[in-house]
Amino acid sequence: MNRRKKFDRDEAIAILMEEMWELGYEACTVNSMSEKLGITRSSFYNAFGTKEKLFCEILDIYKISISGKEMFKTNNSRTVLSTITERMFKICRYQEQDMAYRGCLAANSIQEIVNKHNEIEPVLKNFFTENIHHFEKILGIAIKRGELEDCDVRIVALSLQNLIIGLSEMSKIFRKKGELWSVCQHNLRALGLYEEFESD
Amino acid sequence: MNRRKKFDRDEAIAILMEEMWELGYEACTVNSMSEKLGITRSSFYNAFGTKEKLFCEILDIYKISISGKEMFKTNNSRTVLSTITERMFKICRYQEQDMAYRGCLAANSIQEIVNKHNEIEPVLKNFFTENIHHFEKILGIAIKRGELEDCDVRIVALSLQNLIIGLSEMSKIFRKKGELWSVCQHNLRALGLYEEFESD
DNA sequence: ACTATATTGTACAGCGCTGTACAATAGTAG
DNA sequence: CTACTATTGTACAGCGCTGTACAATATAGT
Numbered sequence: 001m002n003r004r005k006k007f008d009r010d011e012a013i014a015i016l017m018e019e020m021w022e023l024g025y026e027a028c029t030v031n032s033m034s035e036k037l038g039i040t041r042s043s044f045y046n047a048f049g050t051k052e053k054l055f056c057e058i059l060d061i062y063k064i065s066i067s068g069k070e071m072f073k074t075n076n077s078r079t080v081l082s083t084i085t086e087r088m089f090k091i092c093r094y095q096e097q098d099m100a101y102r103g104c105l106a107a108n109s110i111q112e113i114v115n116k117h118n119e120i121e122p123v124l125k126n127f128f129t130e131n132i133h134h135f136e137k138i139l140g141i142a143i144k145r146g147e148l149e150d151c152d153v154r155i156v157a158l159s160l161q162n163l164i165i166g167l168s169e170m171s172k173i174f175r176k177k178g179e180l181w182s183v184c185q186h187n188l189r190a191l192g193l194y195e196e197f198e199s200d
Numbered sequence: 201m202n203r204r205k206k207f208d209r210d211e212a213i214a215i216l217m218e219e220m221w222e223l224g225y226e227a228c229t230v231n232s233m234s235e236k237l238g239i240t241r242s243s244f245y246n247a248f249g250t251k252e253k254l255f256c257e258i259l260d261i262y263k264i265s266i267s268g269k270e271m272f273k274t275n276n277s278r279t280v281l282s283t284i285t286e287r288m289f290k291i292c293r294y295q296e297q298d299m300a301y302r303g304c305l306a307a308n309s310i311q312e313i314v315n316k317h318n319e320i321e322p323v324l325k326n327f328f329t330e331n332i333h334h335f336e337k338i339l340g341i342a343i344k345r346g347e348l349e350d351c352d353v354r355i356v357a358l359s360l361q362n363l364i365i366g367l368s369e370m371s372k373i374f375r376k377k378g379e380l381w382s383v384c385q386h387n388l389r390a391l392g393l394y395e396e397f398e399s400d
Numbered sequence: 401a402c403t404a405t406a407t408t409g410t411a412c413a414g415c416g417c418t419g420t421a422c423a424a425t426a427g428t429a430g
Numbered sequence: 431c432t433a434c435t436a437t438t439g440t441a442c443a444g445c446g447c448t449g450t451a452c453a454a455t456a457t458a459g460t
Contacts, residue, residue, distance in 0.1 A: 002406035003456040043408055101315050108311050114372040115301050128373050158383045166366030172314040173328050183358045190390035202436035203426040243438055
């Protein structure tokens with residue numbers, strides 16, 4: 001067999017995801033990331049290809065673990081709206097407490113990726129498109145169950161996504177404790193998406 | 201007297217504002233901006249100081265011309281809500297038609313400025329803080345006039361700002377004609393801020 | 401020991417950007 | 431013409447980053 005890698009690729013990716021989440025795509029150079037991992041650039045290129053490829057891979061992982069589909073999972077034992085509400089509460093709480101001001105990786109990336117990085121852009125757009133589809137789906141379920149009045153589910157899904165993006169950015173500007181959740185709660189109520197949930 | 205400037209400073213700033221609006225702060229180097237203006241870096245530094253100072257100046261100009269205070273000006277001859285609604289309609293229409301995907305300069309800048317550029321950050325945060333104050337003020341007027349039910353004006357002001365930020369980012373991802381305004385309209389209605397306005 | 405081969409390390413060549421110093425130039429006044 | 435001075439131009443020195451080529455190394459198999 002051949003020489004072994006000096007690092008675990010999956011662990012490296014997790015570290016780099018945090019780094020890019022915090023600093024953004026452009027600010028993370030191959031040099032800086034290689035140093036962060038304690039490897040040479042040669043190893044970086046060998047393991048990840050280009051920075052663009054790596055970022056696409058990170059977005060895919062983000063999508064699998066933190067996308068609308070994963071975080072807004074519904075089941076029969078609880079209502080869609082309480083799921084949405086609880087999830088949004090947790091997002092707000094997390095963002096309020098995050099000293100690194102990370103917000104949402106996908107939302108953070110819009111400005112620096114769209115119209116600038118051809119390889120990444122479709123992956124990023126697809127992330128949001130799939131989010132919306134999932135929101136549409138669960139909102140459809142909520143309507144069927146009578147939790148939500150009949151409405152244009154696409155517009156409501158887009159509104160929910162809009163709320164998430166806005167909150168992610170606002171979390172970096174307005175840091176008063178509890179305020180982010182208050183805004184979120186107000187908007188959920190206004191959109192008819194609010195429902196109390198049982199605390200952890 | 202002394203040697204004259206080869207360029208008009210105010211015109212140069214307008215050009216650079218567009219450039220930074222489209223490409224973002226980091227992507228605009230002193231080199232690239234000097235080339236854009238057809239001047240040397242020496243002249244750039246002489247006229248503008250540092251890139252940071254320039255950006256602060258641009259944000260101030262943006263604030264004067266495009267902030268909440270300017271764009272959401274109220275007067276006695278029309279309702280606050282119709283002003284808000286019309287303004288939001290125009291923002292959405294502009295963003296939908298903008299092929300450069302500029303969105304909102306201040307919103308665009310959050311991710312690349314906060315926690316990264318000490319000199320600019322307070323200027324940016326101040327932009328949003330003043331926006332919120334203005335929104336609070338006009339919402340207070342709307343309540344006094346009976347246009348709006350009594351509510352927590354700060355939360356509603358933050359919600360309006362949240363909507364604007366979200367729409368700015370969404371405008372770069374979802375490009376279906378009319379959809380941005382539909383989302384905006386839905387949210388304005390939900391927040392109780394919607395009122396028909398007379399078309400131009 | 402030798403071979404094969406994946407991985408790491410090193411160097412090259414080149415590009416781009418930066419702040420700064422200071423020379424050169426443009427303009428006016430005396 | 432000289433003096434003054436704001437502006438522009440040029441060069442320096444340095445830093446950082448990049449992709450690539452290829453040598454060196456680590457492993458297992460024969």
